[in-house]
Amino acid sequence: MSRHAIPMGRILGIPIALDASWFLVFALFTWVLATSYFPAEFPGWPAPHYWTVAAATALLLYACVLLHELGHSVVALHFRTRVERIVLFVFGGVALLAGEPPSARAEFWIAIAGPAVSLALAGLFYLLDPFVAGTAQLVAPVKYLAMINASLALFNLIPGFPLDGGRIFRAIVWAVKKDFRRATMTAAHVGRFVAFLFIAGGVVQILAGNLGGGLWIAAIGWFLDAAAVMQIHHVVIRGLLAGHAVAAAMNRNYGFIPGDTMLQDLIDDHVLGGGRRSFIVKSSDEIIGLLTLHQMRSVPRSEWPHTTAAAVMIPLAEVKRVRPDTEIQAALEMMDRSGVNQLPVMEDGRLLGMLSRDDVISFLRQLAARNNS
Numbered sequence: 001m002s003r004h005a006i007p008m009g010r011i012l013g014i015p016i017a018l019d020a021s022w023f024l025v026f027a028l029f030t031w032v033l034a035t036s037y038f039p040a041e042f043p044g045w046p047a048p049h050y051w052t053v054a055a056a057t058a059l060l061l062y063a064c065v066l067l068h069e070l071g072h073s074v075v076a077l078h079f080r081t082r083v084e085r086i087v088l089f090v091f092g093g094v095a096l097l098a099g100e101p102p103s104a105r106a107e108f109w110i111a112i113a114g115p116a117v118s119l120a121l122a123g124l125f126y127l128l129d130p131f132v133a134g135t136a137q138l139v140a141p142v143k144y145l146a147m148i149n150a151s152l153a154l155f156n157l158i159p160g161f162p163l164d165g166g167r168i169f170r171a172i173v174w175a176v177k178k179d180f181r182r183a184t185m186t187a188a189h190v191g192r193f194v195a196f197l198f199i200a201g202g203v204v205q206i207l208a209g210n211l212g213g214g215l216w217i218a219a220i221g222w223f224l225d226a227a228a229v230m231q232i233h234h235v236v237i238r239g240l241l242a243g244h245a246v247a248a249a250m251n252r253n254y255g256f257i258p259g260d261t262m263l264q265d266l267i268d269d270h271v272l273g274g275g276r277r278s279f280i281v282k283s284s285d286e287i288i289g290l291l292t293l294h295q296m297r298s299v300p301r302s303e304w305p306h307t308t309a310a311a312v313m314i315p316l317a318e319v320k321r322v323r324p325d326t327e328i329q330a331a332l333e334m335m336d337r338s339g340v341n342q343l344p345v346m347e348d349g350r351l352l353g354m355l356s357r358d359d360v361i362s363f364l365r366q367l368a369a370r371n372n373s
Contacts, residue, residue, distance in 0.1 A: 005087050014073055016066065019089035029058040033144070042140050049137060057141040062088055064121050064149055068156075069095040071117035072110055072164075079106035084337070092152075098337055104175035104183075111167035118153035122146050160194030161187040162227045181235055188231040195225035238329055240367045241360075246331050247324035249363035250345045250353035259283045259310030263296055266309060271296070278342050280351060281313045287351060289313035290344060321346045322355065328363070331355055 005017035033054035072095040073083040082098040101107040125146035132138035156164040170187035174180055202218025257279045270276045281289040291313040299307050321344045322331045342356035
Protein backbone atom coordinates (compact mmCIF):
# COMPACT_ATOMS: atom_id res chain seq x y z
CA MET A 1 0.00 0.00 0.00
CA SER A 2 1.59 3.25 -1.13
CA ARG A 3 2.15 6.13 1.27
CA HIS A 4 1.42 8.47 -1.66
CA ALA A 5 -2.29 7.74 -2.04
CA ILE A 6 -4.57 10.12 -3.93
CA PRO A 7 -6.38 12.49 -1.51
CA MET A 8 -10.18 12.55 -1.93
CA GLY A 9 -11.21 15.03 0.76
CA ARG A 10 -12.20 14.71 4.40
CA ILE A 11 -15.09 13.22 6.36
CA LEU A 12 -15.44 14.20 10.03
CA GLY A 13 -12.04 15.86 9.65
CA ILE A 14 -10.43 12.53 8.63
CA PRO A 15 -8.47 12.57 5.32
CA ILE A 16 -9.77 10.02 2.79
CA ALA A 17 -7.43 8.68 0.10
CA LEU A 18 -7.36 6.15 -2.73
CA ASP A 19 -4.34 3.91 -3.17
CA ALA A 20 -3.40 3.32 -6.82
CA SER A 21 -4.38 -0.35 -6.40
CA TRP A 22 -8.02 0.73 -5.84
CA PHE A 23 -8.44 1.50 -9.53
CA LEU A 24 -7.31 -2.01 -10.44
CA VAL A 25 -9.73 -3.73 -8.08
CA PHE A 26 -12.59 -1.38 -9.05
CA ALA A 27 -12.10 -2.33 -12.69
CA LEU A 28 -11.84 -6.01 -11.76
CA PHE A 29 -15.04 -5.96 -9.67
CA THR A 30 -16.91 -4.13 -12.41
CA TRP A 31 -15.75 -6.64 -15.03
CA VAL A 32 -16.64 -9.70 -12.91
CA LEU A 33 -20.08 -8.34 -12.03
CA ALA A 34 -20.86 -7.24 -15.60
CA THR A 35 -19.66 -10.38 -17.39
CA SER A 36 -20.27 -13.15 -14.88
CA TYR A 37 -22.28 -12.53 -11.71
CA PHE A 38 -25.16 -10.36 -12.93
CA PRO A 39 -25.69 -12.20 -16.28
CA ALA A 40 -25.96 -15.48 -14.33
CA GLU A 41 -28.35 -14.08 -11.71
CA PHE A 42 -30.35 -11.75 -13.98
CA PRO A 43 -30.24 -13.02 -17.59
CA GLY A 44 -31.65 -11.15 -20.54
CA TRP A 45 -30.47 -7.58 -19.94
CA PRO A 46 -28.85 -5.51 -22.70
CA ALA A 47 -25.05 -5.48 -22.30
CA PRO A 48 -24.86 -1.72 -21.38
CA HIS A 49 -27.23 -2.36 -18.45
CA TYR A 50 -24.87 -4.99 -17.02
CA TRP A 51 -21.89 -2.64 -17.19
CA THR A 52 -23.78 0.35 -15.77
CA VAL A 53 -25.24 -1.60 -12.85
CA ALA A 54 -21.89 -3.32 -12.24
CA ALA A 55 -19.98 -0.02 -12.07
CA ALA A 56 -22.60 1.51 -9.75
CA THR A 57 -22.51 -1.59 -7.53
CA ALA A 58 -18.70 -1.50 -7.34
CA LEU A 59 -18.81 2.16 -6.30
CA LEU A 60 -21.48 1.42 -3.68
CA LEU A 61 -19.41 -1.50 -2.41
CA TYR A 62 -16.46 0.78 -1.75
CA ALA A 63 -18.79 3.33 -0.17
CA CYS A 64 -19.76 0.53 2.23
CA VAL A 65 -16.07 -0.24 2.85
CA LEU A 66 -15.54 3.44 3.61
CA LEU A 67 -18.45 3.39 6.10
CA HIS A 68 -16.90 0.27 7.68
CA GLU A 69 -13.63 2.17 8.22
CA LEU A 70 -15.48 5.26 9.44
CA GLY A 71 -17.09 3.00 12.05
CA HIS A 72 -13.62 2.20 13.39
CA SER A 73 -12.63 5.85 13.15
CA VAL A 74 -15.60 7.32 15.00
CA VAL A 75 -15.09 4.96 17.93
CA ALA A 76 -11.33 5.66 17.88
CA LEU A 77 -12.04 9.39 18.12
CA HIS A 78 -14.41 8.66 21.03
CA PHE A 79 -11.47 7.07 22.85
CA ARG A 80 -9.27 10.07 22.00
CA THR A 81 -7.19 8.15 19.46
CA ARG A 82 -6.37 10.30 16.45
CA VAL A 83 -7.09 8.89 13.00
CA GLU A 84 -4.41 9.89 10.51
CA ARG A 85 -6.39 8.93 7.41
CA ILE A 86 -8.54 6.26 5.75
CA VAL A 87 -7.11 4.60 2.65
CA LEU A 88 -9.07 2.46 0.20
CA PHE A 89 -6.89 -0.09 -1.58
CA VAL A 90 -6.86 -3.47 -3.32
CA PHE A 91 -7.94 -5.52 -0.28
CA GLY A 92 -10.61 -3.09 0.94
CA GLY A 93 -9.72 -0.26 3.28
CA VAL A 94 -7.82 0.64 6.40
CA ALA A 95 -8.19 3.33 9.04
CA LEU A 96 -4.66 4.38 10.04
CA LEU A 97 -4.57 5.30 13.72
CA ALA A 98 -1.92 7.57 15.23
CA GLY A 99 -0.53 5.27 17.89
CA GLU A 100 -2.08 2.37 19.73
CA PRO A 101 -5.46 2.42 21.54
CA PRO A 102 -5.16 3.53 25.18
CA SER A 103 -6.69 0.37 26.69
CA ALA A 104 -7.93 -3.14 25.93
CA ARG A 105 -11.50 -1.85 26.21
CA ALA A 106 -10.83 0.84 23.60
CA GLU A 107 -9.16 -1.70 21.30
CA PHE A 108 -12.17 -4.03 21.56
CA TRP A 109 -14.77 -1.40 20.71
CA ILE A 110 -12.69 0.20 17.95
CA ALA A 111 -12.15 -3.23 16.33
CA ILE A 112 -15.74 -4.42 16.56
CA ALA A 113 -17.21 -1.16 15.25
CA GLY A 114 -16.31 -1.93 11.61
CA PRO A 115 -18.02 -5.35 11.41
CA ALA A 116 -21.01 -3.87 13.27
CA VAL A 117 -21.38 -1.20 10.57
CA SER A 118 -21.11 -3.85 7.82
CA LEU A 119 -23.78 -6.00 9.48
CA ALA A 120 -26.03 -2.95 9.83
CA LEU A 121 -25.56 -2.18 6.12
CA ALA A 122 -26.35 -5.81 5.22
CA GLY A 123 -29.58 -5.50 7.21
CA LEU A 124 -30.43 -2.19 5.56
CA PHE A 125 -30.01 -3.58 2.04
CA TYR A 126 -32.00 -6.69 3.01
CA LEU A 127 -34.86 -4.47 4.21
CA LEU A 128 -34.69 -2.44 0.97
CA ASP A 129 -35.19 -5.53 -1.19
CA PRO A 130 -39.04 -5.59 -1.09
CA PHE A 131 -39.20 -1.88 -2.01
CA VAL A 132 -37.26 -2.37 -5.27
CA ALA A 133 -38.69 -5.75 -6.21
CA GLY A 134 -40.30 -4.43 -9.40
CA THR A 135 -37.06 -3.16 -10.96
CA ALA A 136 -34.42 -5.78 -11.71
CA GLN A 137 -31.67 -3.19 -12.19
CA LEU A 138 -32.25 -2.08 -8.57
CA VAL A 139 -32.81 -5.56 -7.15
CA ALA A 140 -29.40 -6.71 -8.46
CA PRO A 141 -27.17 -4.26 -6.54
CA VAL A 142 -29.38 -4.37 -3.43
CA LYS A 143 -29.19 -8.18 -3.19
CA TYR A 144 -25.46 -8.19 -3.92
CA LEU A 145 -24.66 -5.46 -1.38
CA ALA A 146 -26.71 -7.21 1.31
CA MET A 147 -24.73 -10.40 0.71
CA ILE A 148 -21.31 -8.75 0.38
CA ASN A 149 -21.67 -6.61 3.52
CA ALA A 150 -22.65 -9.67 5.56
CA SER A 151 -19.67 -11.53 4.08
CA LEU A 152 -17.37 -8.59 4.80
CA ALA A 153 -18.45 -8.54 8.45
CA LEU A 154 -17.99 -12.28 8.88
CA PHE A 155 -14.64 -12.31 7.07
CA ASN A 156 -13.31 -9.48 9.24
CA LEU A 157 -14.32 -11.36 12.39
CA ILE A 158 -11.85 -14.18 11.56
CA PRO A 159 -9.32 -14.07 14.45
CA GLY A 160 -6.35 -13.37 12.21
CA PHE A 161 -4.47 -10.20 13.07
CA PRO A 162 -4.63 -7.55 11.59
CA LEU A 163 -8.24 -8.38 10.66
CA ASP A 164 -10.82 -6.94 13.03
CA GLY A 165 -11.31 -10.37 14.57
CA GLY A 166 -7.58 -10.53 15.27
CA ARG A 167 -7.73 -7.13 16.96
CA ILE A 168 -10.71 -8.27 19.03
CA PHE A 169 -8.68 -11.34 20.00
CA ARG A 170 -5.74 -9.07 20.92
CA ALA A 171 -8.03 -6.93 23.08
CA ILE A 172 -9.23 -10.02 24.97
CA VAL A 173 -5.66 -11.30 25.53
CA TRP A 174 -4.60 -7.79 26.55
CA ALA A 175 -7.44 -7.57 29.08
CA VAL A 176 -6.59 -10.98 30.55
CA LYS A 177 -2.77 -10.76 30.56
CA LYS A 178 -2.52 -6.99 31.19
CA ASP A 179 0.36 -6.89 28.71
CA PHE A 180 -0.11 -5.10 25.37
CA ARG A 181 3.16 -6.34 23.88
CA ARG A 182 2.43 -9.98 24.73
CA ALA A 183 -1.12 -9.67 23.43
CA THR A 184 0.10 -8.20 20.13
CA MET A 185 2.70 -10.94 19.64
CA THR A 186 0.12 -13.65 20.39
CA ALA A 187 -2.45 -12.13 18.02
CA ALA A 188 0.17 -11.68 15.28
CA HIS A 189 1.32 -15.31 15.50
CA VAL A 190 -2.30 -16.51 15.35
CA GLY A 191 -2.71 -14.16 12.38
CA ARG A 192 0.21 -15.83 10.60
CA PHE A 193 -1.38 -19.25 11.18
CA VAL A 194 -4.65 -18.02 9.68
CA ALA A 195 -2.72 -16.51 6.75
CA PHE A 196 -1.04 -19.86 6.04
CA LEU A 197 -4.48 -21.51 6.04
CA PHE A 198 -5.61 -19.02 3.40
CA ILE A 199 -2.51 -19.66 1.30
CA ALA A 200 -2.98 -23.44 1.59
CA GLY A 201 -6.66 -23.09 0.70
CA GLY A 202 -5.73 -21.01 -2.33
CA VAL A 203 -3.25 -23.64 -3.50
CA VAL A 204 -5.92 -26.35 -3.12
CA GLN A 205 -8.33 -24.24 -5.20
CA ILE A 206 -5.71 -23.75 -7.91
CA LEU A 207 -4.97 -27.49 -8.05
CA ALA A 208 -8.72 -28.14 -8.29
CA GLY A 209 -8.89 -25.97 -11.40
CA ASN A 210 -10.18 -22.72 -9.87
CA LEU A 211 -7.17 -20.60 -10.86
CA GLY A 212 -8.69 -17.13 -10.35
CA GLY A 213 -10.36 -17.87 -7.02
CA GLY A 214 -7.33 -19.76 -5.75
CA LEU A 215 -4.93 -16.95 -6.61
CA TRP A 216 -7.19 -14.42 -4.89
CA ILE A 217 -7.44 -16.51 -1.68
CA ALA A 218 -3.67 -17.08 -1.68
CA ALA A 219 -3.08 -13.33 -2.23
CA ILE A 220 -5.26 -12.52 0.79
CA GLY A 221 -3.22 -15.02 2.83
CA TRP A 222 0.03 -13.45 1.64
CA PHE A 223 -1.25 -9.98 2.56
CA LEU A 224 -2.34 -11.14 6.04
CA ASP A 225 1.01 -12.84 6.65
CA ALA A 226 2.96 -9.75 5.57
CA ALA A 227 0.83 -7.54 7.84
CA ALA A 228 1.26 -9.92 10.79
CA VAL A 229 5.04 -10.08 10.29
CA MET A 230 5.11 -6.28 10.16
CA GLN A 231 3.32 -6.15 13.50
CA ILE A 232 5.81 -8.61 15.02
CA HIS A 233 8.71 -6.47 13.80
CA HIS A 234 6.96 -3.36 15.12
CA VAL A 235 6.62 -4.91 18.58
CA VAL A 236 10.27 -6.05 18.58
CA ILE A 237 11.41 -2.57 17.59
CA ARG A 238 9.28 -0.93 20.27
CA GLY A 239 10.76 -3.34 22.80
CA LEU A 240 14.33 -2.47 21.75
CA LEU A 241 13.63 1.28 21.86
CA ALA A 242 11.74 1.23 25.16
CA GLY A 243 13.48 3.36 27.78
CA HIS A 244 15.91 4.97 25.31
CA ALA A 245 15.84 8.74 24.89
CA VAL A 246 16.49 10.81 21.79
CA ALA A 247 19.89 11.89 23.15
CA ALA A 248 21.20 8.33 22.69
CA ALA A 249 20.43 8.23 18.96
CA MET A 250 20.65 11.83 17.77
CA ASN A 251 23.33 12.94 15.33
CA ARG A 252 25.57 15.76 16.52
CA ASN A 253 27.15 16.12 13.08
CA TYR A 254 24.64 18.50 11.56
CA GLY A 255 25.25 21.22 9.03
CA PHE A 256 24.80 24.98 9.45
CA ILE A 257 24.33 27.18 6.40
CA PRO A 258 23.84 30.95 6.04
CA GLY A 259 20.38 32.00 5.00
CA ASP A 260 21.70 33.67 1.84
CA THR A 261 23.20 30.42 0.47
CA MET A 262 21.92 29.73 -3.03
CA LEU A 263 20.17 26.37 -3.53
CA GLN A 264 22.39 25.56 -6.53
CA ASP A 265 25.56 25.86 -4.43
CA LEU A 266 23.97 23.95 -1.56
CA ILE A 267 22.87 21.05 -3.75
CA ASP A 268 26.16 20.87 -5.68
CA ASP A 269 28.46 21.09 -2.64
CA HIS A 270 26.53 19.45 0.19
CA VAL A 271 23.66 17.31 -1.17
CA LEU A 272 25.30 15.74 -4.21
CA GLY A 273 28.83 16.15 -2.88
CA GLY A 274 28.26 15.28 0.79
CA GLY A 275 24.98 13.40 0.94
CA ARG A 276 23.35 15.71 3.50
CA ARG A 277 19.55 15.71 3.62
CA SER A 278 18.81 18.61 6.01
CA PHE A 279 20.42 21.85 7.11
CA ILE A 280 20.06 24.27 10.00
CA VAL A 281 19.73 27.78 8.55
CA LYS A 282 21.37 30.64 10.46
CA SER A 283 21.45 34.41 10.16
CA SER A 284 24.50 35.80 11.97
CA ASP A 285 24.65 33.50 15.01
CA GLU A 286 20.90 32.94 15.28
CA ILE A 287 19.05 29.84 14.07
CA ILE A 288 16.21 30.94 11.80
CA GLY A 289 14.92 27.72 10.27
CA LEU A 290 15.32 24.21 8.87
CA LEU A 291 15.84 23.31 5.21
CA THR A 292 15.20 19.76 3.99
CA LEU A 293 15.33 18.00 0.63
CA HIS A 294 11.55 18.28 0.45
CA GLN A 295 11.70 22.09 0.44
CA MET A 296 14.55 22.08 -2.11
CA ARG A 297 12.66 19.77 -4.46
CA SER A 298 9.66 22.11 -4.36
CA VAL A 299 11.71 24.71 -6.25
CA PRO A 300 12.05 24.27 -10.04
CA ARG A 301 15.62 23.38 -11.05
CA SER A 302 15.83 26.52 -13.20
CA GLU A 303 15.33 28.64 -10.05
CA TRP A 304 18.07 27.01 -7.95
CA PRO A 305 20.79 29.54 -8.89
CA HIS A 306 18.54 32.44 -7.86
CA THR A 307 16.79 31.07 -4.73
CA THR A 308 18.24 31.37 -1.23
CA ALA A 309 17.92 28.82 1.56
CA ALA A 310 16.04 31.36 3.68
CA ALA A 311 13.41 31.77 0.94
CA VAL A 312 12.27 28.13 1.09
CA MET A 313 13.23 26.96 4.60
CA ILE A 314 10.75 26.10 7.35
CA PRO A 315 10.84 29.06 9.78
CA LEU A 316 12.07 28.10 13.26
CA ALA A 317 8.67 28.90 14.82
CA GLU A 318 7.07 26.24 12.59
CA VAL A 319 9.75 23.57 12.99
CA LYS A 320 8.69 20.46 14.91
CA ARG A 321 11.31 19.65 17.55
CA VAL A 322 11.99 17.34 20.48
CA ARG A 323 13.86 17.50 23.76
CA PRO A 324 16.85 15.21 24.36
CA ASP A 325 14.97 13.32 27.10
CA THR A 326 12.02 12.49 24.79
CA GLU A 327 11.64 8.75 24.21
CA ILE A 328 12.72 7.71 20.72
CA GLN A 329 9.40 5.96 20.05
CA ALA A 330 7.53 9.17 20.89
CA ALA A 331 9.81 11.09 18.50
CA LEU A 332 9.10 8.59 15.71
CA GLU A 333 5.36 8.98 16.27
CA MET A 334 5.81 12.76 16.06
CA MET A 335 7.60 12.32 12.73
CA ASP A 336 4.71 10.19 11.45
CA ARG A 337 2.09 12.70 12.57
CA SER A 338 4.00 15.64 11.11
CA GLY A 339 5.06 13.92 7.88
CA VAL A 340 8.77 14.71 8.42
CA ASN A 341 11.90 12.55 8.39
CA GLN A 342 14.01 14.48 10.89
CA LEU A 343 13.58 16.57 14.04
CA PRO A 344 15.94 19.11 15.64
CA VAL A 345 16.80 18.20 19.22
CA MET A 346 16.64 21.37 21.30
CA GLU A 347 16.73 22.36 24.95
CA ASP A 348 16.39 25.87 26.37
CA GLY A 349 16.62 27.30 22.87
CA ARG A 350 19.92 25.53 22.12
CA LEU A 351 20.35 23.06 19.30
CA LEU A 352 21.93 19.84 20.58
CA GLY A 353 21.57 17.60 17.53
CA MET A 354 19.33 16.19 14.81
CA LEU A 355 17.30 13.01 14.92
CA SER A 356 16.40 11.34 11.61
CA ARG A 357 14.84 7.99 10.75
CA ASP A 358 18.27 6.88 9.52
CA ASP A 359 19.73 7.75 12.94
CA VAL A 360 17.09 5.58 14.62
CA ILE A 361 17.82 2.68 12.25
CA SER A 362 21.56 2.96 13.03
CA PHE A 363 20.79 3.02 16.76
CA LEU A 364 18.56 -0.06 16.41
CA ARG A 365 21.39 -1.91 14.69
CA GLN A 366 23.67 -1.06 17.59
CA LEU A 367 21.07 -2.31 20.10
CA ALA A 368 20.51 -5.52 18.15
CA ALA A 369 24.27 -6.17 17.90
CA ARG A 370 24.66 -5.50 21.64
CA ASN A 371 21.83 -7.93 22.47
CA ASN A 372 23.29 -10.63 20.21
CA SER A 373 26.85 -10.31 21.53
